[in-house]
Amino acid sequence: MEQNKEMTAQESLALIARTMDSNRKDIIRKGGKYFILWGCLLTIFSLLIYFLWKTTDSGAWNNLWFVMPIVGYGLSWLLQRNEETEPVQNDVSRTIGNIWSAFGIFACSVAVVFLLYSKFGSSAIGAIVAGASLSAQIVLLFGLAETISGVVLKNLTIKMAGFITGIGGLATYYFVGANEEQMLLFTFAGIVLAATGLIVKRQYK
Amino acid sequence: MSILAGVDEADFTYLKKQTGATSGNLSVQIDKLTAAGYITVEKGFKGKMPRTTCKITPEGQEAFRSYVEALKEYLSAGK
Numbered sequence: 001m002e003q004n005k006e007m008t009a010q011e012s013l014a015l016i017a018r019t020m021d022s023n024r025k026d027i028i029r030k031g032g033k034y035f036i037l038w039g040c041l042l043t044i045f046s047l048l049i050y051f052l053w054k055t056t057d058s059g060a061w062n063n064l065w066f067v068m069p070i071v072g073y074g075l076s077w078l079l080q081r082n083e084e085t086e087p088v089q090n091d092v093s094r095t096i097g098n099i100w101s102a103f104g105i106f107a108c109s110v111a112v113v114f115l116l117y118s119k120f121g122s123s124a125i126g127a128i129v130a131g132a133s134l135s136a137q138i139v140l141l142f143g144l145a146e147t148i149s150g151v152v153l154k155n156l157t158i159k160m161a162g163f164i165t166g167i168g169g170l171a172t173y174y175f176v177g178a179n180e181e182q183m184l185l186f187t188f189a190g191i192v193l194a195a196t197g198l199i200v201k202r203q204y205k
Numbered sequence: 206m207s208i209l210a211g212v213d214e215a216d217f218t219y220l221k222k223q224t225g226a227t228s229g230n231l232s233v234q235i236d237k238l239t240a241a242g243y244i245t246v247e248k249g250f251k252g253k254m255p256r257t258t259c260k261i262t263p264e265g266q267e268a269f270r271s272y273v274e275a276l277k278e279y280l281s282a283g284k
Contacts, residue, residue: 013276019207023223027212085219086251086258090212 025204027090028153031097032200034076038100039194041072046186053180065111069104095152103145107138135182139169142189146196157199161192206269209244209261217257235259243268 045068052061080087089097114134143166150158169185176182208223209215215223221231235257238244243265247258261269 009276009279013273013280016207016273016276019223020211023208024211026223085222086216086256088212088215088219094213 024090024092027088027093029201029204030087031093032197032204033079035197035200036194037075037079037197038072039190039192039197041068041075042190042193043187044190046183046190050180050183050187053183059180066108069108092152096149099145099148099152103141106141110134110137110141135185136170136173139173139185139189140166143167143169146189146192149196153200153203155199155203158196161196165189165192206238206243206261206265209259210266210269214258214260217259220259238265241265241268 045064049061049064052064053059111134143162143164146162146165147159148162150156150160150162165188169189173182173185176185208220217228217231217235220226220235221228224231226234235244235246239246243262245260245262247260249256249258
């Protein structure tokens with residue numbers, strides 16, 4: 001009788017642990033597809049802008065970046081709509097979402113500040129400096145967001161990828177300079193983001 | 206409760222899928238937990254489809270934590 005009761009308690013605990021763990025992994029794994037989605041979009045947009053900039057010799061194609069969030073949120077909405085159930089959040093998925101939302105807000109704000117400065121700024125040199133460092137600032141922000149995601153997900157590869165993309169991207173930018181080649185930094189960042197999604201899917205299988 | 210303890214909130218369909226319970230069985234469990242004050246239930250619509258969302262209360266979290274602690278103590282006492 002005692003043995004039977006003990007087994008029942010053990011089974012209850014094991015069931016609780018299994019359910020919580022499986023649920024936690026399930027939620028985080030589902031978030032992996034959004035990394036892949038945004039990573040693919042970043043890669044496609046950076047290559048497209050690089051190609052257009054190179055062939056027409058016009059940096060105005062950078063305005064296409066403002067289309068990416070619209071496409072991204074649209075596709076995210078479609079992905080969510082096709083889900084069987086409503087998206088469920090836990091601490092990890094919510095934190096990851098907040099990190100990348102903060103990145104998005106900062107990246108867009110930096111770009112808007114640059115645009116306003118380049119149009120209305122009093123100093124032409126200042127506008128050139130602001131424009132020249134825009135990609136560097138965004139790639140650094142990206143690296144930071146990626147590294148913090150790695151910390152939250154407890155994954156060394158993601159942490160290292162964030163550091164390499166951020167700091168390596170900044171250093172590369174200083175070598176490449178303010179021309180269309182800088183778009184390839186974002187191509188690399190996009191590949192890193194998509195790879196992060198694949199790592200998340202595998203780690204939380 | 207194991208599922209709700211680890212998430213912000215979850216809808217009926219999600220809970221049904223995760224637990225593998227039937228709709229009837231799950232409804233009974235939800236009613237009991239609501240009556241005990243362990244979860245709150247919000248009924249609404251997603252488009253034209255009805256949607257029931259469940260969320261664990263602080264009392265529910267505490268009761269769940271106490272239950273797990275009691276199980277652990279029971280097991281360690283038996284060793």
